[in-house]
Amino acid sequence: MTDIDAQFAKAHEEVQQxxxxxxxxxxxxxxxxxxxxxxxxxxxxxxxxxxxxxxYKYDAWAALKGTAQDVAKQQYVELVESLKSGAAT
Structure with a gap:
């Protein structure tokens, strides 16, 4: 498992909490x-x-068409981190 995969898995667990x-x-x-x-x-x-x-879900996903999976993982991790710190809502 690469570093981004580990961060992504951790962020996915944290977002639920x-x-x-x-x-x-x-x-x-x-x-x-x-x-x-x-x-x-x-x-x-x-x-x-x-x-x-x-x-709405389809449109949101379609808007990311062409985004590399690792880039999407990194953006997901960053968004979860901002939610944890209270910077995003």
Missing amino acids: LPERPGNLTLLRLYALYKQATRGDVQGDKPGFTDIVGK
Whole structure:
């Protein structure tokens, strides 16, 4: 396991133990970075207009298309660290 993989795994555990739930936009960013880091570019069809949450998740992930998985992992780690320090909400 590389250093970034270890940091990513640790950040994924820590994000679930945050004292406060992040705002919806931050949650979408976390979701998109996690999916990009673990699965790569967005896959599947975009959800229909009746699935609002699915559509937002899809769009957030699609916005990261072309981002390398290691870069997404690093951004995820940085975002979790900022949430832990209270810098982001």
